[in-house]
Amino acid sequence: MACKEFSINLAVLAPSNKRQISFGMMRGCIDDNTPFYAMIFILRDLIEGEFQDRVKVKITIGPTLNDKAEALMNRGLNAAQLDFLQGPLTSRAKKLPATGSKEVEDKKMNALGEEILTVK
Amino acid sequence: MYALAADGPTDRVCRKSPDAYKGYTVKQVRIETPLSIKTPLSFLFGAQKRLQEEFESTRQQLPLKEGMAFDRVVHSASIENLFNKYSEIVLRPGERLRATYITYSLEACDETAQTMEVVYRIYSSDFFYYVSRVFEMRSDKITRSLAPGRISAPGAIANTNNKILPQPFVGYNRSRGLFAGTIASFKSEGGIFDRTDMDVSASGNSATAGLNLSGSKGFNTGWLSYLDWRVGYRYFNLPSDDIDLKAGTVVAQLFGASQPMGSSNVVFRFGASIEGGNRQTDLEKNPDLSSTLARSPYGAAKLYTGVTFNHGRRALTASYGLQLGNNDASLRVDYLKHIVDTSYDARFLWREHRPLRLEMQLTAGAIQSSSGRVPVVERFFGGNVQRPFIEGSDWIINSSPLIRSFPQNRLNRIGPNAPIGGKNFFSFNVTLTQPVWNRAAVPDEISSDSGVRNAIGAGLQTAHRATFDSYIVEEPQYNQIYGALLAKLNDLAATVEPLPKKLEALQSQDPPPPQSVLDKIEQIGDDPVLETDLLEDSQDRIDQAKSSKDQFRAGIRTLIVGFSASRPGLITRLVADLKELKDALRQANLGSDAEQIETAANKLQQLQSEMLPMFNRLLVFGQISLADLQPARAALKDSAESDDVERVLQRIERIVGEIERQSGGAKPITDLISPLKTQIDEAKSALAVATANPDASSVDDVQNSIDQLMVGFGELVPATASKIATEIKRIRQPLADANFNAQSQELVKEADKLAAFQKEVRKRLQTIKRTNSELKARRDIGFAARSLETVFRELNLIAVSPAILFDVARIGPQTDNNQGGVRYGLGPGVRFSLVTLDITMGYSWNLNRRPGEGRGAFVFSMNISDIFR
Numbered sequence: 002m003a004c005k006e007f008s009i010n011l012a013v014l015a016p017s018n019k020r021q022i023s024f025g026m027m028r029g030c031i032d033d034n035t036p037f038y039a040m041i042f043i044l045r046d047l048i049e050g051e052f053q054d055r056v057k058v059k060i061t062i063g064p065t066l067n068d069k070a071e072a073l074m075n076r077g078l079n080a081a082q083l084d085f086l087q088g089p090l091t092s093r094a095k096k097l098p099a100t101g102s103k104e105v106e107d108k109k110m111n112a113l114g115e116e117i118l119t120v121k
Numbered sequence: 122m123y124a125l126a127a128d129g130p131t132d133r134v135c136r137k138s139p140d141a142y143k144g145y146t147v148k149q150v151r152i153e154t155p156l157s158i159k160t161p162l163s164f165l166f167g168a169q170k171r172l173q174e175e176f177e178s179t180r181q182q183l184p185l186k187e188g189m190a191f192d193r194v195v196h197s198a199s200i201e202n203l204f205n206k207y208s209e210i211v212l213r214p215g216e217r218l219r220a221t222y223i224t225y226s227l228e229a230c231d232e233t234a235q236t237m238e239v240v241y242r243i244y245s246s247d248f249f250y251y252v253s254r255v256f257e258m259r260s261d262k263i264t265r266s267l268a269p270g271r272i273s274a275p276g277a278i279a280n281t282n283n284k285i286l287p288q289p290f291v292g293y294n295r296s297r298g299l300f301a302g303t304i305a306s307f308k309s310e311g312g313i314f315d316r317t318d319m320d321v322s323a324s325g326n327s328a329t330a331g332l333n334l335s336g337s338k339g340f341n342t343g344w345l346s347y348l349d350w351r352v353g354y355r356y357f358n359l360p361s362d363d364i365d366l367k368a369g370t371v372v373a374q375l376f377g378a379s380q381p382m383g384s385s386n387v388v389f390r391f392g393a394s395i396e397g398g399n400r401q402t403d404l405e406k407n408p409d410l411s412s413t414l415a416r417s418p419y420g421a422a423k424l425y426t427g428v429t430f431n432h433g434r435r436a437l438t439a440s441y442g443l444q445l446g447n448n449d450a451s452l453r454v455d456y457l458k459h460i461v462d463t464s465y466d467a468r469f470l471w472r473e474h475r476p477l478r479l480e481m482q483l484t485a486g487a488i489q490s491s492s493g494r495v496p497v498v499e500r501f502f503g504g505n506v507q508r509p510f511i512e513g514s515d516w517i518i519n520s521s522p523l524i525r526s527f528p529q530n531r532l533n534r535i536g537p538n539a540p541i542g543g544k545n546f547f548s549f550n551v552t553l554t555q556p557v558w559n560r561a562a563v564p565d566e567i568s569s570d571s572g573v574r575n576a577i578g579a580g581l582q583t584a585h586r587a588t589f590d591s592y593i594v595e596e597p598q599y600n601q602i603y604g605a606l607l608a609k610l611n612d613l614a615a616t617v618e619p620l621p622k623k624l625e626a627l628q629s630q631d632p633p634p635p636q637s638v639l640d641k642i643e644q645i646g647d648d649p650v651l652e653t654d655l656l657e658d659s660q661d662r663i664d665q666a667k668s669s670k671d672q673f674r675a676g677i678r679t680l681i682v683g684f685s686a687s688r689p690g691l692i693t694r695l696v697a698d699l700k701e702l703k704d705a706l707r708q709a710n711l712g713s714d715a716e717q718i719e720t721a722a723n724k725l726q727q728l729q730s731e732m733l734p735m736f737n738r739l740l741v742f743g744q745i746s747l748a749d750l751q752p753a754r755a756a757l758k759d760s761a762e763s764d765d766v767e768r769v770l771q772r773i774e775r776i777v778g779e780i781e782r783q784s785g786g787a788k789p790i791t792d793l794i795s796p797l798k799t800q801i802d803e804a805k806s807a808l809a810v811a812t813a814n815p816d817a818s819s820v821d822d823v824q825n826s827i828d829q830l831m832v833g834f835g836e837l838v839p840a841t842a843s844k845i846a847t848e849i850k851r852i853r854q855p856l857a858d859a860n861f862n863a864q865s866q867e868l869v870k871e872a873d874k875l876a877a878f879q880k881e882v883r884k885r886l887q888t889i890k891r892t893n894s895e896l897k898a899r900r901d902i903g904f905a906a907r908s909l910e911t912v913f914r915e916l917n918l919i920a921v922s923p924a925i926l927f928d929v930a931r932i933g934p935q936t937d938n939n940q941g942g943v944r945y946g947l948g949p950g951v952r953f954s955l956v957t958l959d960i961t962m963g964y965s966w967n968l969n970r971r972p973g974e975g976r977g978a979f980v981f982s983m984n985i986s987d988i989f990r
Contacts, residue, residue: 003138006197008204008223009573011580013905014212015591018339020671021212022587024580025221027204028572029197033140039201041208044587046671052211055672059205072806075575076829077582079821080740081684083590087665087672088679089651089688092658109652120684121819 004030010041019047026074038062038070040114042078042086058090060114069118081120089113135230135237142230142237145191149229149238150183152176152203154245179206185239196239200225203241218905220577220912221245224567244563246912292322294505295528295978296360300324312336313350326365329357331512340380346388348377355512361530362973364541366498370398370419372512381900386431390440390516396421400496414496420447425511425518433907434468434476440518442510448494456490458499460510462518473565473914475556478922478986484519485547500542501932503532503944505965505978522548524930526946526965528978534971536936543932551927552961554952559920562956568913571799571844577909578838582825585902592894593743594670602739603673609732610677613692614663616724621656623721627706627714635709641702648694650687655695662691674739681732696726743892747820752885753827756878758812766830766842766878767808773845773871774801776864780856793855797848804830804841831882834902837910842879846872917954924950926965926980945969950980959984 010025023043028036044056062070078086090113097107135142154176183199185191200223207221222244230237291301302322309315314334321330333353340346351374358367376392400419427440444458462484468476488495502508503522506529510520522543524532533542567573593599624642627634646654659680666676683689699722706715758767777794784790810818811826818826833840839847849872856865891899928946935942950963961984966977 005572006200006225007570007573007576008200008207008221009576009580010204010208010219010221011577011584011905011909012210012212012219013584013588013902014217015588015901020587020591022584023208024583025204025208026576026579027201027223029194029201030139031194031197033138037197039204041205042583043208045211046669055669074572074579075803076807076822076825077579078586079819079825080586080590081678081819081821083583083586084675084678085684087675088662089653089684092653092661092679095661116684116688120688121822 003033004028004036006030008039012043021045021052024077028074036067038067038074040070040073042083044087056087056091058086058094058114060090060117061111062114062118066115066118073118079121082117085113085117085120090117133228133238135227137230139191139193139196139227142191142227143193145230145235145237147185147187147189147191147239148236150180150185150187150199151238151240152180152243153240154243179203183241191237191239196225199239199241203243207243207245218908219246220580220909222563222567222573244567246908290322290983292981293979294981295975296504296530297324297327300327302329314352327357327359329355329359331355344379346378346380348375350375353512359530361502361533361541364402364497366502366530367401368398368419368498370396370512372396374511376425376511376516381431386900386904388429388431390425390427390429392423392425392511392516394423394511396423396512400498402497414448414494417448417494417496419496419499421445423511425516427516427518434470436466437464439463440516442518442520444510446495446499448496455492456488456495456499458486458488458520460484460486460518460520462510462520468915470915473568474559474561474917474920476915478552478554480550480552482519482523482550483547484521484523484549485545486520487545495544497540497542500540500544501546502530502542503527503546503548503930503932504529505980506530522546522930522932523550524548524928524944524946524965525550525926525963525980526928526944526948526967526977528975531975531978532930532932532944534973535932535934539936544934546930546932548928548930550929552924552950554922554924554961556917556920556922556954559917562916562918563913571796574838574913575803577913578829578834581834581838581902581906581909582828584905585898586821588901589743589894589898590674591671592897593892594673596743596892596894599739599742602735602742603670606673606677606732606735606739607667609728609735610663610666613680613725613728613732614660614667616721616728617656617659617663617695620721621660623717624656634706634711637705638702638709638711641698641705645695645698645702648698650689651691651694653691655691655698659691659695677732677736677739681729681736690729692725692729696722696729699725741820743894744820745824745889745891745895747815747823749889750820750823750827750886752888753831753882754812754823756882756885757808757827757830764874766875766882767812769871769875769878770801770804770808773797773849773868773875774805776867776871777801780861780864783861784859790859790861793852793859797845797852800841800845800848804845807841827882827886831879832886834906835910837906837913840879842875846876846879916956918956920952920954922952922954924952924961924963926950926963928965942969942971946977948977948980954986957986959986 006029008025008027010023012021012023014021021044023041023045025041027039029039030036039059039061041059042056043054045052046055090110093107093110093113097110183202184195185199189195203223207223210219212219224242224244226240226242228238228240288305289301289303291299293299300322301324302320304318304320306319307317314336316335318333318335319331322328331353333351335349335351337347337349352372354369354371356369358365360366372394374392374394376390379389381388397418397420399417400414401416422445423442425440425442427438430437440460440462442458442460442462444460445454446456446458447453448455462482464480464482466481467479469479470476486501488500501521503524504527505523505525507517507519507523508521510518522532535543561568594603624645628639628642633639645656648655651658662676662680666673666680678684679690680692681690683693699718703715703718703722706712706718755762757765759765777798780794781791807826807830810822811830813823828840830841833843849868853865853869856862856868926946926948929943930946931943945968946965947968948963948965950961952959952961954960959982961980961982963980964977965980967974970976
């Protein structure tokens, strides 16, 4: 089936009203036969009346791991992957310089992004 | 009307792949949403202008710009830009869920001029929620709608804090004639009362007015969901036959509701109010009519309780109200009024976006009074407008006979020389509607796209996991393990904390230690396996784990356990690197330093081995085990059994392969079977994980895969097995028509076997005992899934439905056969629905008309239908 671009994002407020979980996946296309994927996971906690980001990670997954990305798009994140996001990925993200809304290209982040697909 | 939710008018949409338009000049780039539609009511959608301004700013930031040559990669980058933007939006308390889907269409492709237009389409539940709230006077917390409560995010289009929101309205009934008015509300944060509602309406012979100050408090724990309180004033002057009914009432109320309970989301409601004022009529103008109390002061205490059951698309509500009424300044109870009001609403989704809706209501009431001193206004008057038992409240308990073939208050005679109005009544009402024209909120080509539905399923699965994690940390047994681990974590922190200073001291020794020692110290600062500063990261993870119970597991896992062979725990690597440093120090004859480092390494190793079993217990706490899943897995793959799901899938795959070979790859056949092939691949992938060796997959992955394959999330994200069965049914006839009758029949047989296995697996999964946390998480995500299902499969932007209206009502006690008795009303109507706002108009005939009664009455009502209950 030819590649078609779309994105979907689902944000849910936890019953405590104090935590928001947002999970989104996007499929982009280099051409009809070459998809790539991006995943965004944001975990926000209510702190002093405002929601603040506790975990915010965006990963772009290249063509070599498309099968695993497709599986993630079908099954979502498991517990280990959620911990990985809040552990090594968040650690790495915190070390990156603050650039406002601009994305930062970081090889280690990209490598971690691909590694999350294999975490069980 | 501007074409909205579909991919543009069909003659504008470019049908080829985007690759075919590479190099075309992009004449226009637009962003559109369902709120882009133009309707006569557009003036009410003040947000449209704001949205357009916002979109214009966003459009200018997109990589793809007008005048550029179209490029697929740049186009994908534009979608990514929108994806990033909409992922950032914050939910606010009260907004339970937001789903956003972004797609595009290429339009007006001119092969001669090599030009095109690109339209990015954004579907967000935020938009639908806003539209449904335009006409809402009050938030409905009785049912858990898609986004109940206040939206106070500054950027949210539905943010209405600190704004007066007037909403004019008009109406008609034969009693009042044409009337007009306005509703206004003002919301603000803070204070006992954070909302003010006002309404006023008038016609040539009537007037109503109300003012309410209200506040509320929600509860996240315990059985109570929320408490609302309200003070207000209500006035009405409404005509009945020959008299006017007037009342002024000051009211103070308190009510609340429980948390939803059980699988049917049962909600209990309760409340009380104190009222005072007056009740008046102009009966002395008509001395031939007997009366009880034409005018009197009024005082009352009201108590009310109710329950709602929700199950899928059906809801049952029952309420009881008791009024203790008083006609003077004393505390004596002059009369008791009992009201029972029940309703049943059901939607039958026999076709997507066109549900048959059935609304039934049964109401009864009775007044007890030993003295007979009951104000006329408090007696029962029937007609086509409900009289709420609780004035100015969200909770509508009807307290008068509703019969739409009579104008308001005109069913009031029980006999000549009898008091006007009744002392008891019942009414039964049925409304049946069926949309015959609709514009879906989410177009079919999007809602039926399996990629979209799978992605929603993945989002729900992730949210379910994260929600479960939020609940589990509140369980007492979890907290016991957590407490024990925390104590060990503190010991770990005490061991790690002095290490940076120690290594710094080693590095700055004079004379400096040998390069081999310095290299090992440097290695700790940039570990070759984890590629990070082990001490800094360990300290960060310790702080993370200690800071929040929710972050505890992630922190401990990163520290102690790791994630894979190539990503062990930080402490594992720290111990290894410290031991290498110790060896280097010994070789450099720095024995004392070596001993200190060895002590630290051994301590860390000991703590790690003590923490590991505790953490493993924490990790699996509240989850089901692989042993629990074994009966379900056995149905998926078991060579000892005569058949299993794996073999059924293999046979289906073989039959499909046979069809493909025999067709010689003919395009009509390959196109026909292509979706089925995709689903088979999906099923095989899920089956592989679901039945994998326990070492190869986590319990989480196994369960998720079984759910994906066999359970799904309702009709919106059906199980892969269901999709295969549906697809086989869809292609059965076309295959038979294409001379593949035998294969078609074989496929149907296999689909039936798959369905049987699916039923068996679900049955086995239901026997697994789930923890409270798991049940709560399922309840919450189940609600989110149902809401999304409603948006995708049921919600319309606009719909038109013919309606049938049927009523039966009676007021009593009947004193005369000519004027009392049961009345029947029947008539047609039409309902216009704008998202969840229903405007119903029609005419109901008075079937067994009595002398002095009209032929019937026009019907007009506006309601918000809570289809997201």
